[in-house]
Amino acid sequence: MKVSYAAITVKDLEESVKFYTEILGLKEVRRFSPHERMTIAFLKGEGNGMIELIEGMDKSEWKIDSGQALLLVGLEVSDMDATVQALWGKGIDFTRGPIEVQGGTKIAFLKDPNGVGIELIQP
Numbered sequence: 264m265k266v267s268y269a270a271i272t273v274k275d276l277e278e279s280v281k282f283y284t285e286i287l288g289l290k291e292v293r294r295f296s297p298h299e300r301m302t303i304a305f306l307k308g309e310g311n312g313m314i315e316l317i318e319g320m321d322k323s324e325w326k327i328d329s330g331q332a333l334l335l336v337g338l339e340v341s342d343m344d345a346t347v348q349a350l351w352g353k354g355i356d357f358t359r360g361p362i363e364v365q366g367g368t369k370i371a372f373l374k375d376p377n378g379v380g381i382e383l384i385q386p
Contacts, residue, residue, distance in 0.1 A: 268305065268313040269336055271379055276318035278376050280304050283314065286353050287338065287381070308338065335372070335380030343369040343385035 273279040283289045289306040292313070296302045301319040314336065340346040343361050350357075350373070358380070360371035369385040 270315040337382045
């Protein structure tokens with residue numbers, strides 16, 4: 264089984280697309296409006312998985328009563344140090360890291376404009 268996409272509801276689609284494309288380097292590959300109050304943008308990185316950003320969705324139908332929610336989206340990078348330096352240069356603050364964990368994997372955490380956590384991972 265392959266992961267196809269992760270969907271994130273956003274407050275401002277343009278601001279979110281700008282963050283994921285201009286700051287994180289993903290590419291917008293598709294945008295459409297299934298109805299007049301909703302717009303969806305699909306963003307793709309180097310692999311096959313995508314991030315779907317949704318503006319205008321009725322979030323009440325997706326409310327999780329247990330209090331659980333999306334914690335973070337993991338993005339693999341080939342060079343953590345270079346990536347972190349580039350993001351710092353774009354004004355991004357990290358909430359944690361970069362740190363090296365067991366096995367030599369490097370991780371760092373930041374947030375998107377909607378408060379969704381982004382974990383950068385260098386295997």
